Amino acid sequence: MSVVRLEYRNVTMRFADSNDAGALTAVRGVSFSVHDAEVVSLIGPTGCGKSTLLNIGSGLTPPSEGSAFVDGERVAGPNAQVAFMLQKDLLLPWRTVAENVTFGVEIQGLPLKECKRRAAALLANFKLAEFSGHYPHQLSGGMRQRVALARTLAVDPHVLLLDEPFSAVDAQTRMVLQRDLAQTLKQANKTALLITHDLAEAVTLSDRVLVMSRRPGTIIDEIRIEMPQRDNPIARRRDAKFNDYVAHLMDRLDIAHVALEREGEGAAW
Amino acid sequence: MVNDTRAALVRRGAIASIFLLVAFLAAWQWGPGLLGVPSFIVPPLSSVATEFVRAWQVYHLPLHTGVTAAEVLAGFMLGSLLGAMVGYLLGMSPTAELALSPYILALQIAPKVAFAPLFILWMGFTVYPKILVAILIVFFPVMVNVLTAVRNVDPDLINLARAFKASRAQIFWRIEFPSSMPPMFAGLRIGSTLAVVGVVVGELVGGNLGLGYLLTFGEGQANTPLVFVSIVMLTLVGGIAYLIVILIERRVLHYLPARGVGRNI
Numbered sequence: 001m002s003v004v005r006l007e008y009r010n011v012t013m014r015f016a017d018s019n020d021a022g023a024l025t026a027v028r029g030v031s032f033s034v035h036d037a038e039v040v041s042l043i044g045p046t047g048c049g050k051s052t053l054l055n056i057g058s059g060l061t062p063p064s065e066g067s068a069f070v071d072g073e074r075v076a077g078p079n080a081q082v083a084f085m086l087q088k089d090l091l092l093p094w095r096t097v098a099e100n101v102t103f104g105v106e107i108q109g110l111p112l113k114e115c116k117r118r119a120a121a122l123l124a125n126f127k128l129a130e131f132s133g134h135y136p137h138q139l140s141g142g143m144r145q146r147v148a149l150a151r152t153l154a155v156d157p158h159v160l161l162l163d164e165p166f167s168a169v170d171a172q173t174r175m176v177l178q179r180d181l182a183q184t185l186k187q188a189n190k191t192a193l194l195i196t197h198d199l200a201e202a203v204t205l206s207d208r209v210l211v212m213s214r215r216p217g218t219i220i221d222e223i224r225i226e227m228p229q230r231d232n233p234i235a236r237r238r239d240a241k242f243n244d245y246v247a248h249l250m251d252r253l254d255i256a257h258v259a260l261e262r263e264g265e266g267a268a269w
Numbered sequence: 270m271v272n273d274t275r276a277a278l279v280r281r282g283a284i285a286s287i288f289l290l291v292a293f294l295a296a297w298q299w300g301p302g303l304l305g306v307p308s309f310i311v312p313p314l315s316s317v318a319t320e321f322v323r324a325w326q327v328y329h330l331p332l333h334t335g336v337t338a339a340e341v342l343a344g345f346m347l348g349s350l351l352g353a354m355v356g357y358l359l360g361m362s363p364t365a366e367l368a369l370s371p372y373i374l375a376l377q378i379a380p381k382v383a384f385a386p387l388f389i390l391w392m393g394f395t396v397y398p399k400i401l402v403a404i405l406i407v408f409f410p411v412m413v414n415v416l417t418a419v420r421n422v423d424p425d426l427i428n429l430a431r432a433f434k435a436s437r438a439q440i441f442w443r444i445e446f447p448s449s450m451p452p453m454f455a456g457l458r459i460g461s462t463l464a465v466v467g468v469v470v471g472e473l474v475g476g477n478l479g480l481g482y483l484l485t486f487g488e489g490q491a492n493t494p495l496v497f498v499s500i501v502m503l504t505l506v507g508g509i510a511y512l513i514v515i516l517i518e519r520r521v522l523h524y525l526p527a528r529g530v531g532r533n534i
Contacts, residue, residue, distance in 0.1 A: 055428075058432050059432070060428050060431060060432060078431050078432045078433070078434050079434070080434060082432070083432065083433075084429075084432055086425060086429075088423075088425060090423070090425055090426055090429050092426075092443075092444070092447070093524055093525070094447045094450070094524045095524075103433070103443075104433040107430065107433040107434065107435045107439055107443070108433060108434065135524045137524075137525075137526045138526075155433065
């Protein structure tokens, strides 16, 4: 087996409860690893602590117990090997598309010329070259999300942490963006941890899917996706095995029997 | 098509606006006479115009206008600079904000113009008390807007910068400072008109320079046209200050999508 890029070792996260003095356990004893060039999806009910794991992996919040490791090194804070992307595009309205793409590399202190070169290459790759001088409000939601992906890739991270990156766009745009992401990850040999609510997205984009339980979140299942063409999610959707995987995940999440949670519950994660 | 209808709308609005101005000026000239209002209550437009020429030649109107404009400019610049700085500091330090908020609130509630006599006691009949009142009155809208803007920056945006290993200074200059620009300009617009109020009140209370002084001078002589001339000039000074803010705002916030009808109000 190839090198481990990202690893969670016995990670537990507790938050102070706002209602009483007790602590609220978001995730408990989570351990798993993601290998080089592997794409792993994390699915689970709302509030199971998926995003908490992402924040721990990117070094933004330290876990209560256990540790995350990137390239074998314990994550003690933000580091250049990891980049994340959220459902919100987080583009800066006062920067042009090209300037938004270079945001991360600029902070990391790369020479301006190199920043510009990377932005131009990525934008050309995503067919956004003609928009590089535009401002974010002039783009469609799908294009903005593509710019956000370009910004994430510009820092050339070893590991990408993706938190429901396409859940805010319409279904057709989402399929196009999923295909773009899948191709990019494959071509660049990137390692990725993808958090998603979309079971089809998890099945079509990943090598493995991890299923989490309700809060306190633990990993209750691991499914290896034995389908070819990880760089072509649209072909995977047509694969005979696709529906079986989705059905299996639905069973594991017990979707038929889950009562809808009260509004706002678990929204903090 | 959309541009066509918008251009037509602007044209219709401009024509109506000019029509209203002509109607207003006509009403000013002939209204008082028709309604039997004595000219020492509302002098007709022509006598105000005559008084304007006289004030220009006899009462040093350009000098008074210049002094007031300079005080407005100084008070506005210093007040907004101070307001922005305190806004950023409090925005970045919740502890400082909690500690200072009751005093800031008290000072905000206190009518700033009431400080004018006090400042004149302190600094005499100079330009400084007028500038100080303007500073005090401009300070709050700018500070509150900047503070709120810094406080309301999307935490995910800060996290994004942090994940790229941004330093505190980088987070400020690349995220917080530019994010605060639109609300800050909203504060500056309010401040530019308030600065005139602060300066005039200072001039009304004491001194022998500025349009506020000319206002009391005209009042003392029962020279109603001179009072009107002073009011018109004050409006002009405030209008120019507001226009300057708008022009700078257009340049700085060029990246914002064009706003709808009445863009510059």
